[in-house]
Amino acid sequence: MERKIRIAPSILSADFTRLGEEVKAAEKAGGDLIHIDVMDGHFVPNITYGALMVEACRKSTKLPLDVHLMIEKPEAYIDDFARAGADVITVHQEACVHLHRTVQQIKQAGDKLGRKILAGVALNPATGMTTMTEILTDLDLLLIMSVNPGFGAQTFIENSLEKIMLARRLIDGSRCRTVIEVDGGVNEQTAAKLIQAGVDILVAGNFVFKAKDYRKAIKTLRG
């Protein structure tokens, strides 16, 4: 079966002085989700923005908002991000002692609001798929980091491809519907290899928002 590849432009590389226009432009150019990178200066060595940014994006687009929490104690903020309008909330495996509980909490945050919120888990480059064995089928989304999280425009780490291939085999083997997303260093060259390896969603910051023509950039990534 042909997989439909979705592109999630990451606003980390957008022009914040014109955020609303940037988000609208990414939607008009064919983006499928808007990726929002939340960083706390503890889990990663950088600070970005919080739930207010999700609220602002919600007012600018109808696209699903894909919130990537690179923060410690994400469980304390899930309801805030849900209320702000997140459609996908992804937490890091490395930040969650009680990962199963946190994943359920994301789903319940949606139930409380009467809408579906998808639960995602992200893996840093050094974290193996073995940490996902017991929880993979509970996840809506598995985010494989292909750079160490914290900054945009970093170089793609090649061995993420192996992890994606393994994830694809495990997901297909268990017949669950978990989608595979990849984040970091996605460009024309790496996108083709990532699609081949089995991803469903490509996050792209620099490649989309630093391009002259967003539509062309997004089309290029789809291959």
Ligand code: DX5
């Ligand atoms: C990195 C972030 C990414 C970032 C990707 O920590 O999670 O989403 O925006 O940026 P590019 O596509 O420029 O590597």
Ligand code: ZN
């Ligand atoms: Zn991200």
